[in-house]
Amino acid sequence: MSAKYSVSKAIITGGAQGLGAVIGERLASEGISVSLLDMNETGAKETAEKLTASTGTPVYGFKCDVTDRAQLREAWQAAADAMGGLDTYIGNAGITRDKMFHKLTDDDWDLVIKVNLTGVFEGLRASAPWLRTEGAGRVVLISSVVAKMGNLGQMNYIAAKAGVVGLVRSGATELARFGTTVNGIRPGFIETAMTKAMPEAAQAKMAENPLGRAGQPEDIAGAVAYLCSDDAAFVTGHIVDVNGGLDM
Numbered sequence: 497m498s499a500k501y502s503v504s505k506a507i508i509t510g511g512a513q514g515l516g517a518v519i520g521e522r523l524a525s526e527g528i529s530v531s532l533l534d535m536n537e538t539g540a541k542e543t544a545e546k547l548t549a550s551t552g553t554p555v556y557g558f559k560c561d562v563t564d565r566a567q568l569r570e571a572w573q574a575a576a577d578a579m580g581g582l583d584t585y586i587g588n589a590g591i592t593r594d595k596m597f598h599k600l601t602d603d604d605w606d607l608v609i610k611v612n613l614t615g616v617f618e619g620l621r622a623s624a625p626w627l628r629t630e631g632a633g634r635v636v637l638i639s640s641v642v643a644k645m646g647n648l649g650q651m652n653y654i655a656a657k658a659g660v661v662g663l664v665r666s667g668a669t670e671l672a673r674f675g676t677t678v679n680g681i682r683p684g685f686i687e688t689a690m691t692k693a694m695p696e697a698a699q700a701k702m703a704e705n706p707l708g709r710a711g712q713p714e715d716i717a718g719a720v721a722y723l724c725s726d727d728a729a730f731v732t733g734h735i736v737d738v739n740g741g742l743d744m
């Protein structure tokens with residue numbers, strides 16, 4: 497028996513490439529209309545075009561820098577207009593600016609918090625008019641395994657990703673009355689452009705988990721699809737670890 501989805505209109509931030517694009521592919525292949533929002537407008541539109549062709553479901557691409565509140569709200573409205581509403585928000589856009597904490601510049605700290613924490617919150621806030629009126633919806637926010645286990649040289653990133661866990665729990669509490677679930681995912685190391693930028697020694701460690709392989713974007717997309725499905729209707733405020741057993 498295949499999974500059922502009561503939701504049908506999803507915004508994914510950071511959807512031009514990496515996890516966001518593969519999550520978009522998976523949701524569209526389940527018949528959910530998708531809007532990919534990304535600061536890389538060309539990438540968002542090209543990926544949307546490809547996914548529309550490969551899945552047969554409408555996928556749209558819009559320019560949206562999540563640190564620009566006005567642009568984010570405009571992009572949200574444009575996406576909802578294109579899809580005929582909005583019932584699902586996947587907060588995925590994220591960046592790294594890794595350094596040992598005493599070497600972090602003001603910009604390294606400010607930008608990572610702005611994109612990875614404030615940007616995720618702004619997406620939730622922009623979704624509120626729809627999530628509070630369209631009936632049971634779905635929110636999935638992307639945190640990170642390092643929010644749980646810590647890591648060298650990522651204090652800015654880890655602070656933001658731990659903050660995302662707070663958004664999940666408070667969001668789940670506030671949106672429960674509308675039947676909307678809010679969950680998070682803590683990916684382990686997944687092969688994308690973000691991890692390819694890591695030092696080689698760090699990349700070599702990516703497969704050092706009990707399952708003995710690096711994670712793939714499809715591993716994360718599968719968990720998102722589950723959390724968006726009717727099978728997860730009674731799951732809220734939960735953080736799913738998808739990390740090959742790296743941290744249990």
Ligand SMILES: NC(=O)c1ccc[n+]([C@@H]2O[C@H](COP(=O)([O-])OP(=O)(O)OC[C@H]3O[C@@H](n4cnc5c(N)ncnc54)[C@H](O)[C@@H]3O)[C@@H](O)[C@H]2O)c1
Pocket residue numbers: 509510511512513514515516533534535536539560561562563588589590591611615638639640641682683684685686687688689690691
């Ligand atoms: N890859 C991993 O191992 C891993 C592990 C844990 C968590 N994550 C998280 O998963 C998410 C996706 O990561 P990824 O590996 O696909 O990275 P990626 O670098 O491949 O893709 C990130 C996307 O976000 C977009 N983006 C960056 N800043 C933005 C902004 N200000 N506004 C809008 N879009 C913006 C980029 O243009 C890009 O398309 C991130 O939040 C990341 O922190 C990744």
